[in-house]
Amino acid sequence: MAYDGLFIKSQIVEIKGLILNEHISKITQRSHKEVDFHIRKNNKNYVFTLSANPNFPYMLLSTNDTNNLSTPPSFCMLLRKYLQGGLIKEIKQVGSENDSNNNYEHCLERIVKIDIENINENGDISTYYVYFEIMGKYSNAVITDSNNTILDVLLKSNTENKRLAPKETYTTASVANKSEILSETVDGFIKNINDEIALSKINNESIDISNIISKRYAGLSKPLVLHILLEYLQSINVNVSTENFNYESINNHFTNNIDYEKLFVYITNYLNDILNNINIIKPTINYKNDKPSDFYLFKLNTYQGELETFENINSCLKTFIENKFQNINDSNDKKNLQTIIKSLYVKLNKKLDIYKKDLAKCDDAEKYKNYGELVSCFGYDNSMIKDGILTCKDYNNNDEAVSIPIDESLSIAKNVEKYYDKYNKLKRTKDNVEKLIIEANDKLEHLNSIEQSLELSNDKNDIYLIKEEILNYFDEANKIQSLNKQKSDLRDRNSNKSKNKTNSKQGLNYNIHHYKSSSGIDIYVGKNNLQNEYLTFTMASADDTWLHIKNATGSHVIIKKPYELLDDKTLVEAASLAAYFSEKRNETKATVDYTLRKELKKAKGKSPGFCIYHKNYSINVKPEILINEI
Numbered sequence: 001m002a003y004d005g006l007f008i009k010s011q012i013v014e015i016k017g018l019i020l021n022e023h024i025s026k027i028t029q030r031s032h033k034e035v036d037f038h039i040r041k042n043n044k045n046y047v048f049t050l051s052a053n054p055n056f057p058y059m060l061l062s063t064n065d066t067n068n069l070s071t072p073p074s075f076c077m078l079l080r081k082y083l084q085g086g087l088i089k090e091i092k093q094v095g096s097e098n099d100s101n102n103n104y105e106h107c108l109e110r111i112v113k114i115d116i117e118n119i120n121e122n123g124d125i126s127t128y129y130v131y132f133e134i135m136g137k138y139s140n141a142v143i144t145d146s147n148n149t150i151l152d153v154l155l156k157s158n159t160e161n162k163r164l165a166p167k168e169t170y171t172t173a174s175v176a177n178k179s180e181i182l183s184e185t186v187d188g189f190i191k192n193i194n195d196e197i198a199l200s201k202i203n204n205e206s207i208d209i210s211n212i213i214s215k216r217y218a219g220l221s222k223p224l225v226l227h228i229l230l231e232y233l234q235s236i237n238v239n240v241s242t243e244n245f246n247y248e249s250i251n252n253h254f255t256n257n258i259d260y261e262k263l264f265v266y267i268t269n270y271l272n273d274i275l276n277n278i279n280i281i282k283p284t285i286n287y288k289n290d291k292p293s294d295f296y297l298f299k300l301n302t303y304q305g306e307l308e309t310f311e312n313i314n315s316c317l318k319t320f321i322e323n324k325f326q327n328i329n330d331s332n333d334k335k336n337l338q339t340i341i342k343s344l345y346v347k348l349n350k351k352l353d354i355y356k357k358d359l360a361k362c363d364d365a366e367k368y369k370n371y372g373e374l375v376s377c378f379g380y381d382n383s384m385i386k387d388g389i390l391t392c393k394d395y396n397n398n399d400e401a402v403s404i405p406i407d408e409s410l411s412i413a414k415n416v417e418k419y420y421d422k423y424n425k426l427k428r429t430k431d432n433v434e435k436l437i438i439e440a441n442d443k444l445e446h447l448n449s450i451e452q453s454l455e456l457s458n459d460k461n462d463i464y465l466i467k468e469e470i471l472n473y474f475d476e477a478n479k480i481q482s483l484n485k486q487k488s489d490l491r492d493r494n495s496n497k498s499k500n501k502t503n504s505k506q507g508l509n510y511n512i513h514h515y516k517s518s519s520g521i522d523i524y525v526g527k528n529n530l531q532n533e534y535l536t537f538t539m540a541s542a543d544d545t546w547l548h549i550k551n552a553t554g555s556h557v558i559i560k561k562p563y564e565l566l567d568d569k570t571l572v573e574a575a576s577l578a579a580y581f582s583e584k585r586n587e588t589k590a591t592v593d594y595t596l597r598k599e600l601k602k603a604k605g606k607s608p609g610f611c612i613y614h615k616n617y618s619i620n621v622k623p624e625i626l627i628n629e630i
Contacts, residue, residue: 002296003058003317005093005108005219006271008134010297011313012091012112013278015061019046024086024116028068029076035141035154036066039088050132050141052154057139058321059112059132061314078152079143082128086118089127095176095218106182108219110134111172131170144170178218182271189264190257192216209254213267226250227300232266282309283316292324333463334454337470341451344474348447352440359433365426370396371404372419379412446473446529446607449553452583453528456555461511465530473607510534514630515577517570522560523627525577532556532609542598545571547578550591550618554582556609563594563617572621579623590623 019039026038030049037048049060072080095109104113112132120126128151131142141154148170162168179192196212210225229250233240238253254263274281274297286294286303294300295316299307310316378384378392385391385406394402406415454466512535515523524539526532536546536556545559545566557578559566571594579590595616603610 002221002223002294002300003056003134004221004224005110006224006274007297007313008059008110008112008219009093009108009275010278010281011059011317012093014313015048015059016091018061019048019088020091022088024083024088027076027079027084028066029073030066030068032069032073033155035076035079036068037083050130050154052132052139052141054137054139056321056324057134057136058317059134060317060321062318064318075141075152075154082120082143082151083116083118083130086116086128088114089117090115093219094131094172095178095180096172106180108180108182108217109172109176109178110219111176129170131172133175135175138175140164142170176218179216181213181217181220182268184217184264184268186261186264190260193260194257207251209251223294223296223300223302226302228267228270229263230301231270232263235266281313283313284309285316285320292320295320333467334457337454337463337467338451340470341447341454344447344470345444348440348444352437352444355433355437355440359430359437362426362430362433365423365430368419368426369423370394372416372423374402375404375406375412375419376416379406379415442606443474446610449529449607449609452553453555456581456585457527462527462531465510466528469528469530469608512539515573515627516630517559517573517627519567519570521566521570523570523574523577524558524560525581526556526609527581529607529609536597536600536609536611537602540597542596544597545574545594546597546600547574547592547594549578549582549584550593552583554578554584557581558597562596571619573626575619575621576624576626579621580625582623585623587623589620591618591620593618 019041022039022041024037025040028036028038030036031053033053034049034051037050039046039048045063047062047064047066049058049062049066051058051060069076091112091114092104093107093109094104094111094113095107110133112134114130114132116128116130117125118128127146129144129146129148131144133140133142139155142164143151143153145151150164150166150168150170152166153164163171163174179188181189193209193212193216196216197207200207200212210222210229213225214220214222230240233250233253240249254260281297282299283297284295284299284303285292285308286300287306287308288304290306293305294303297313299309308319310319373396374392374394375390379390385408388406388408390404390406392402392404393399406412407418410418450466450469454463457463457466510531512531513525513527515525517523524535526535532555535558540546540558541560543562545561545563547557547559548554555578557574559570559574561570563571575592575594578592579585579587582590584590593613593616595613599613599615600611601613603612
């Protein structure tokens with residue numbers, strides 16, 4: 001992703017045009033890695049976001065409402081103390097240069113400095129600085145006073161070597177260590193290129209001009225440099241394919257200092273043209289397989305696939321984040337849930353092993369009952385007892401001789417009672433353990449259905465529902481430390497839901513998946529247990545057609561018509577969905593049961609989505625998606 005210094009510089013120009021010399025009305029945090037400055041201008045609310053999320057750090061100006069943390073972190077409270085009500089005086093990029101020389105105009109480093117004037121606690125006007133370092137996993141936001149003394153940082157864990165520790169003087173010396181190409185000389189550029197080439201040869205590494213320039217100069221991403229190189233080669237009539245280019249074919253055209261000098265002039269002119277004509281750029285998102293893969297200020301030559309252009313930079317970035325970045329979050333959530341499910345499998349299987357061992361011990365129950373009967377029958381004949389052992393015939397086992405221990409300190413009646421007590425205790429234990437084994441097996445079956453749902457799920461709401469299901473139906477999950485924060489995040493999310501279809505009782509956003517058959521009939525699919533439960537027993541009507549994979553875990557599918565009135569094509573399309581969203585999706589053929597919704601009954605004591613039916617028909621189909629989701 002080309003969120004580089006040039007993009008940031010252009011973005012700052014757009015942001016300054018909207019919020020410079022405006023007051024900060026409110027400061028909030030939507031997460032522990034993001035801070036929002038709220039600005040109101042011309043009866044319109046703006047939110048200026050600084051996100052230090054290591055997956056994709058960014059800043060963004062939008063008009064979106066935000067879902068804030070229920071308890072503001074200490075960093076947020078300190079920002080409110082010093083900055084709320086303050087005036088935004090300047091936003092700029094800074095590097096290792098001295099700001100007093102105004103060299104920041106040529107700076108492409110990914111460090112943004114925001115100057116804010118506010119009245120301090122003594123009633124005087126004071127200037128505070130917020131530095132936002134966009135450095136991948138080391139990204140952070142810092143607030144300092146007018147002397148650049150650090151007051152606090154957003155992410156305390158990113159304060160290695162005490163560089164960002166409170167009361168230290170803020171400096172960019174150790175992070176802004178690249179050269180600025182717009183302040184560079186021709187000789188300096190040539191020297192940097194030759195130094196890197198010499199180093200590559202020493203290390204026996206391949207020479208990549210685009211990588212060298214990106215590595216040596218601040219704010220120039222490799223995709224941008226590749227684009228400029230291809231533009232330059234085309235400008236000198238060198239035919240290089242933008243679709244199937246390779247780095248070696250590019251590098252072959254840069255072999256001496258004259259080539260490097262011409263390239264340097266072209267690059268600096270190219271960058272200056274962009275910065276001097278910021279109003280004519282066309283921010284673009286590149287899509288691959290219907291998913292956003294990259295974005296930039298304009299279409300890069302390396303882009304392949306579909307493109308979407310935007311009128312302004314922030315709307316482009318906002319769209320990209322809402323799609324691509326959400327996919328990253330969903331992917332992480334999915335991996336976390338997969339880890340939790342594995343832990344639950346281990347815990348449940350360990351419990352099951354213990355229960356089975358306990359059950360094996362209960363096999364002696366009938367033996368003790370038999371001992372009680374025999375002692376009651378023969379124990380009063382002293383001639384049959386010798387050295388504390390009663391020897392008699394076992395009339396319950398073909399009159400075989402049996403030896404039964406007798407406690408001679410107790411009466412025969414007490415010995416009988418003792419054996420019956422052992423029998424009753426083991427019988428109760430057996431009954432309880434058998435129930436626990438059934439419960440553990442049910443949970444394993446439930447967990448298997450959740451695992452199948454998660455494997456098929458790529459929708460963020462589906463993943464949240466699966467997370468909710470695990471929390472509500474598996475007490476063991478609450479003991480897994482990694483789930484605790486997810487539980488808190490989920491509650492925060494549910495408390496702020498307002499847009500999609502909701503269940504008013506539970507506040508859950510079921511967001512049932514909706515398809516249209518080729519005949520125009522509505523088909524609904526539940527892709528996890530909570531959706532299945534809601535779809536079948538709340539949303540569906542009695543005469544709707546219900547479909548489910550036969551003898552396996554899978555989705556509930558509802559067709560909004562009785563099966564007697566369906567055309568064959570609609571039935572096949574719906575059955576194919578039921579087969580595809582099941583654990584038999586990889587088979588060439590699968591059997592799907594279908595019946596009317598009114599034929600179903602909830603399975604008593606079972607987890608959500610489990611039901612029973614006795615009257616049904618079946619159809620064999622190929623697991624596939626034949627129709628598009630609406």
